[in-house]
Amino acid sequence: MQIASLFQKNRPVFSLEIFPPKRIGPIDTIYKTLDNLKDLQPDFISVTYGAGGNAGDTTTADIAGNILNRYGILPLAHLTCVNYSRQEIGQILNILKEKEIKNVLALRGDINPDITPKKEFSYASDLIKYIKDKGDFYISGACYPEGHVEAKSLDEDIKYLKMKVEAGASHLISQLFFDNDYFYSFLEKVRKAGITVPIQAGIMPVINKAQIERMVTLCGASLPAKFTKMMQRFEHSPEALRQAGIAYAVDQIVDLVSQGVDGIHLYTMNNPFVARRITESIQGIINA
Numbered sequence: 001m002q003i004a005s006l007f008q009k010n011r012p013v014f015s016l017e018i019f020p021p022k023r024i025g026p027i028d029t030i031y032k033t034l035d036n037l038k039d040l041q042p043d044f045i046s047v048t049y050g051a052g053g054n055a056g057d058t059t060t061a062d063i064a065g066n067i068l069n070r071y072g073i074l075p076l077a078h079l080t081c082v083n084y085s086r087q088e089i090g091q092i093l094n095i096l097k098e099k100e101i102k103n104v105l106a107l108r109g110d111i112n113p114d115i116t117p118k119k120e121f122s123y124a125s126d127l128i129k130y131i132k133d134k135g136d137f138y139i140s141g142a143c144y145p146e147g148h149v150e151a152k153s154l155d156e157d158i159k160y161l162k163m164k165v166e167a168g169a170s171h172l173i174s175q176l177f178f179d180n181d182y183f184y185s186f187l188e189k190v191r192k193a194g195i196t197v198p199i200q201a202g203i204m205p206v207i208n209k210a211q212i213e214r215m216v217t218l219c220g221a222s223l224p225a226k227f228t229k230m231m232q233r234f235e236h237s238p239e240a241l242r243q244a245g246i247a248y249a250v251d252q253i254v255d256l257v258s259q260g261v262d263g264i265h266l267y268t269m270n271n272p273f274v275a276r277r278i279t280e281s282i283q284g285i286i287n288a
Helices: 003-008 028-040 059-069 086-098 124-134 154-167 181-192 209-219 225-234 239-259 270-284
Strands: 013-017 044-047 074-078 105-106 138-143 170-178 197-202 263-267
Touching: 003 059, 003 074, 013 028, 028 154, 028 270, 059 074, 059 170, 059 181, 074 086, 086 124, 105 154, 105 225, 124 138, 138 154, 154 170, 154 181, 170 209, 170 263, 181 197, 181 239, 197 239, 197 270, 209 239, 225 239, 239 263, 239 270, 263 270
Parallel strands: 013 044, 013 263, 044 074, 074 105, 105 138, 138 170, 170 197, 197 263
Antiparallel strands: none
């Protein structure tokens, strides 16, 4: 099934994101996470891709294959390209095809200072075009409500986003944001630019102050006063911060759904407790 076809339902699409365990961690930990997420019945689950340069690492494909065959949930496999050649990307796509993974989130990927980038794919749009030419996959892309950190402006970033869609991306997932007004303003701009594909809002619940600050540094998301005060008030009480973070994420989602968002993509951070609390709080809203 093509993920873009899910948006034909008369309700917002709801999905979850997980990431493979670090190389030093046992792979079984991710299946314990999935065991605790499966009954939440998301429309799909995405699996992030590692930052290394080893095209033979099948971890993402293996997990995506198990999401499909063990759990019966539609998987979306992330694929980055900055550290790979065309031949290596072809090898990865063949592995995904063998595992019957048809949906791919095509990304440039973060620049790793310890790995010299290869020059065959400079942008995500290059990867999307390459995958599209293969003809065997449905392609999703990423978008940035406040602009990519490397873009000179949001308008420039939207120009590159349109190139992704024109290259073959049929669905977009946004980077995290903490102020819905940025997302609404972004939506208005992209629709005016002629980008009509479904766009899911990416929501990351606050569960750890240092972790969120690191993510914000990487992706450039703004911290509204309400959010900052919440972190400052509860930063020394992990349980209180977790509860407040869940409430903040739920509040964001309620507002987004009431405004007619195409879908919600929840960054679970492999935390089933938080994902469950949020999902159970919004199920009636999503399905209304």
